Amino acid sequence: MNDLVTVIKGVIKAEDGAIAQCEKIIRLCDQVDFVRQDLCVTVLGDEQEHRRAFVGYLTEFERKSSKH
Numbered sequence: 001m002n003d004l005v006t007v008i009k010g011v012i013k014a015e016d017g018a019i020a021q022c023e024k025i026i027r028l029c030d031q032v033d034f035v036r037q038d039l040c041v042t043v044l045g046d047e048q049e050h051r052r053a054f055v056g057y058l059t060e061f062e063r064k065s066s067k068h
């Protein structure tokens with residue numbers, strides 16, 4: 001169970017990195033490349049969704065491991 005929590009935390013960290021990169025590209029594209037900016041806004045939404053899912057798994061697994 002502990003290994004699983006470590007993996008989930010690693011995924012959340014990776015999602016944080018992806019979110020930060022998307023935000024950076026969105027800023028860099030502002031007033032310069034609208035198509036790429038729009039694409040990155042879509043990807044940002046996806047990455048935020050992934051992060052939310054894994055934060056949910058983390059909460060669930062931490063709750064389960066505290067019961068055992």
Ligand SMILES: [Fe+2]
Nearest residue numbers: 015018047050
């Ligand atoms: Fe992701």
